[in-house]
Amino acid sequence: MAKEFAKALAAGFDLPRVLDLFLDAVAEMARPSRSALLLADQAGHQYRVGAYRGLTPHVAKALTLPADSGLPLWLTVEGRLMQIDEAHARPGDTAAREIVREMAVLQAVVAIPLISHGELVAILTLGQRITGARIAAARPRSCSISARTSPRRSATSACITCSSTRRNSTSGSSPACRTA
Secondary structure, three states, rough: OOOHHHHHHHHOOOOHHHHHHHHHHHHHOOEEOOOEEEEEEEOOOOEEEEEEEOOHHHHHHHHHEEEOOHHHHHHHHHHOOOEEEHHHHOOOHHHHHHHHHHHHHOOOEEEEEEEOOOEEEEEEEOOOOOOOOOHHOOOOEEEEEEEEEOOOHHHHHHHEEEEEEEOOOEEEEEEEEEEE
């Protein structure tokens, strides 16, 4: 999977293909029943579903979240993931109720901010796991993605390194790199 993702990055950044490969990699690691990747528009005023798995197409196409309220605002301010249980625990908070509604539409139990240069550029939402432990209790995995273009060689290289984290130790690191 990592080799395919690196290949897509090196092959010219075909955004729909990269988003699909990203969700495939997430599905392989977390096994969520549903997933969605919401992308910021050019002006950064709203987020729309750019890729999804398991959602009804009309919901995915119609959903728009304003950047200045609800889930996007919370993720921007806090800079950390939001679990549905955390939002449910604050029933008197109007912002938390809005987050619960937005996550319910996405059928998500966790929302993860994707931040670049201090700005929220996308939101990854995941539904309940299909099998095994709940997402919140699962062992985290991390992946780093790097891509660069060499001006001397007119070549682009992309590298993805994934590792699984287990109680104070990191194992399973496996880089996949491609040059185009």
